[in-house]
Structures are given as C-alpha cells and as structure tokens.
Amino acid sequence: MTNGAAQDRLNGLIEQYLLTRSRGKTPVSTSRAVRAITTIMSDCPASDRELQNLVAKSAIEHGYDVHFDLNGAVDELPVFRI
Secondary structure (H helix, E strand, O other), rough: OOOOOHHHHHHHHHHHHOOOOOOOOOEHHHHHHHHHHHHHHHOOOOOHHHHHHHHHHHHHHHOOOOOOOOOOOOHHHOOOOO
C-alpha cells in the first residue's frame, strides 16, 4: 500500500464500517468487512489478507470482538496481543 490518499480513504471506510456495528452483540466478521469495503472501494490498495488485518486491528482497538472468517490457512492468521 503506497498511495497515501488511498490509504486514508481505506482507513476511513474501515472506521465507517465499524461504526455500523453494534458493539458486544456479535463479533466483527472479517470476511463481511472485506467484502463490504472492497465493494465500495474496488481499487483497494490492500490485499484481502492485509485488509482483514487492518479491520481486525482497528476493531480490537475499538473494543470489538473479531471473527476471523476470511478463507485461508490458520497459520496465516495474525496474532494480536493486548
């Protein structure tokens, strides 16, 4: 991800997506977040895996639980420590 404007837009979309979620009721689904964000931003500068990590990091920072349900090997999933 190199384009600063695209990265700023992506960060804004992640924040908007999280604002639509009800905290505490259900975990944030990484696959749904990736699908929603890439639908709006078809020229997303991040791969699906990178986007999943950005969504998860932001969700955790905002106090959401995260459901890592994007297809991929378990050993490819990120580890977040609080």
